[in-house]
Amino acid sequence: MRSTDAITLTRFRASFADPHLLLEAVKRLKQEGYPIIDTYSPFPVHGMDEAIGLKPSRLPRACLAFGLLGLATALGVQIWTSAYDYPLIVGGKPLVSLPAFIPVSFELTVLFAGLGVVASLFVASGMRPKFKVPDLHPGVNDDRFVVAGEIQAGASFTVVQSLMASLGALETELLVEDKSQTDHSLLDREAKPLAFLLAAIPAVLVLAALPLLNRNYLKRNLAWDGGMMAPVAYQSFDPHPSLPGGQVLQTPPAGTVSRKGLVPLPYGPGKVEAERAGLELKNPFQPSQENFSRGKLVYDRSCAACHGLDGDNNSSVIVARGLLAPAILVAPVVRDMPDGRLFHVATFGGPQKMKGLGDLISRDDRWKVVLYIRELQRAAAPKPLPAPPPSTGATS
Numbered sequence: 001m002r003s004t005d006a007i008t009l010t011r012f013r014a015s016f017a018d019p020h021l022l023l024e025a026v027k028r029l030k031q032e033g034y035p036i037i038d039t040y041s042p043f044p045v046h047g048m049d050e051a052i053g054l055k056p057s058r059l060p061r062a063c064l065a066f067g068l069l070g071l072a073t074a075l076g077v078q079i080w081t082s083a084y085d086y087p088l089i090v091g092g093k094p095l096v097s098l099p100a101f102i103p104v105s106f107e108l109t110v111l112f113a114g115l116g117v118v119a120s121l122f123v124a125s126g127m128r129p130k131f132k133v134p135d136l137h138p139g140v141n142d143d144r145f146v147v148a149g150e151i152q153a154g155a156s157f158t159v160v161q162s163l164m165a166s167l168g169a170l171e172t173e174l175l176v177e178d179k180s181q182t183d184h185s186l187l188d189r190e191a192k193p194l195a196f197l198l199a200a201i202p203a204v205l206v207l208a209a210l211p212l213l214n215r216n217y218l219k220r221n222l223a224w225d226g227g228m229m230a231p232v233a234y235q236s237f238d239p240h241p242s243l244p245g246g247q248v249l250q251t252p253p254a255g256t257v258s259r260k261g262l263v264p265l266p267y268g269p270g271k272v273e274a275e276r277a278g279l280e281l282k283n284p285f286q287p288s289q290e291n292f293s294r295g296k297l298v299y300d301r302s303c304a305a306c307h308g309l310d311g312d313n314n315s316s317v318i319v320a321r322g323l324l325a326p327a328i329l330v331a332p333v334v335r336d337m338p339d340g341r342l343f344h345v346a347t348f349g350g351p352q353k354m355k356g357l358g359d360l361i362s363r364d365d366r367w368k369v370v371l372y373i374r375e376l377q378r379a380a381a382p383k384p385l386p387a388p389p390p391s392t393g394a395t396s
Contacts, residue, residue: 013173021145026052028167039147
């Protein structure tokens with residue numbers, strides 16, 4: 001270090017053990033005309049800004065500006081997306097629905113305001129990150145309160161030292177600022193912008209290498225994401241390469257009983273099984289108003305969309321759309337089928353078009369639907385012609 005004789009000593013610092021003593025010292029130095037450089041304390045001291053004479057901070061205005069920028073960005077992106085780029089009406093709301101934009105707008109307003117005010121603080125104060133920050137005074141981050149000021153022209157350090165001692169200073173010393181000193185340790189040097197750019201090179205190289213880890217020329221190679229970026233959502237009737245039978249939907253194990261306690265039906269899908277069910281199964285429910293009402297309710301919910309309300313396909317949605325017409329339930333060919341075969345078709349589906357409803361409608365409701373179909377068939381059957389009246393002609 002250079003000799004202090006060649007350096008003009010015009011700055012001093014004094015340390016105190018109490019924040020109130022520091023505040024009184026600052027006020028006294030201002031009265032005596034000593035310029036205050038700054039104060040350093042482990043925590044903010046109430047009234048210090050007014051005592052030093054600091055102007056109101058400009059950071060609140062910067063916070064407001066960045067908050068308005070975040071609000072404008074959120075509203076602009078959402079309005080442009082919802083009303084112009086991808087207009088989609090959801091729940092009957094208008095394309096520009098401000099209440100729906102509040103969550104995103106609030107989050108971006110807070111985000112822009114928080115990040116912007118921190119960045120403004122660094123820019124306004126001229127702070128830059130360092131590898132090693134020098135300690136201004138031992139204990140200044142613990143239990144010491146320090147004031148730094150300048151000695152007036154013509155005044156001596158002895159006068160300042162006596163003044164600080166009368167105000168309760170623990171110690172008062174000159175500040176030696178020799179800008180010609182050179183730092184001999186790499187950790188003591190201030191980090192330059194180039195150092196931070198060089199530190200970002202490994203991260204840039206890793207990001208650039210990520211797409212190369214997931215290249216798929218002939219077969220899938222190493223996936224850095226573990227396949228999470230392209231999940232496969234299987235549906236119930238989709239094929240599956242890893243499950244038994246090659247499909248997602250699995251048949252119950254043989255001999256198992258459902259949670260309702262019903263014995264599994266000893267039949268399978270197909271025309272032969274349907275004919276066997278027609279010979280062996282009988283409807284366990286008797287015709288009654290309660291069973292007819294339940295069968296009508298289930299029929300209207302699950303069957304009328306395809307077969308029509310009266311079983312004649314006249315009000316069928318499938319037929320109205322020009323698709324392949326389902327079987328007419330009131331036709332003679334269906335009227336002649338036994339109840340067991342109708343129950344089998346409702347359970348396992350038809351031979352060509354109809355899907356089985358055994359997994360959607362309970363067993364009892366399927367039998368009651370058969371009762372209601374029989375009622376529809378009786379209502380649609382042609383009535384016999386009345387017998388001609390007997391001849392009343394006179395006989396000779």
